[in-house]
Amino acid sequence: MAGHEDYSADYAGQHGRFTVIPAAYVFLRRGESVLLQQRAGTGYYDGYWAAGAAGHVEQGESVFSAAIREASEELGVTILESDLRAVTAMHRTGATGAAIDERLDVFFTCSAWSGEPQLQEDKASDLRWFPLEELPEPVVPHELFVLDLLRSGPVPPVVAYGF
Template structure:
């Protein structure tokens, strides 16, 4: 899995200290009530398509780039689903990171899904009624994407 060059440059300066990054997640749904998932190289699990926003890149453009890079599918954004600060995490090498994640609902335009980079073992459409084991956060993202409410989900401050 290739680490973006800008992160490698930042790591030269900050070492393993916590980096605050913008993450992108796509819930790609087709007209057959199927969802596009990738099986990750790093842990072998099926997951939603996602990635990291590059400096200066617009979030929707960045997610569409990630979808195409990982699956060879060209997609379109339907709407922003959620904005959420994820808990800090550590990688095996000691790097610490925290993501502000922007999740979008998307639809495919063209292209047959296939492994299109070194980050995935498999790529395929899954029926919503028979998905593989996903994390609670991913299942929540899917439920939010399927909601008829067009407003993005976010944590409101306590008044």
């Protein structure tokens, strides 16, 4: 069996492999409420409500570290890895056929953090708590899919979206 050092970009290209972009999402929870931000100025679902903290996993970073980093960068809160609760992993596509359109999203909830959540970046125009039973409109569609699962439970450990 060949070692991992033989798995090159050329090999991947010859065997139909593509890039999957990983992302971490954190839904801060207070009882039955969830913290959502309203996206603005990004060109991606601007005006839609979304997870309080979310973003791409950077090279060499675990999905847990990405979730913690995003919560700090976007909300100014400190989260411990032990306080993250994995909700589901979502394999997602917009079905365009473009490699950039293949995603693996890992959703977490968190009910313990330090600091008061506040918008830290200009990627959002509002930040509010909403009861899961009374979500605002519109919510980013694949995130709404997960929020609906949280509301109705139980949530499958892995879901597919857009296929």
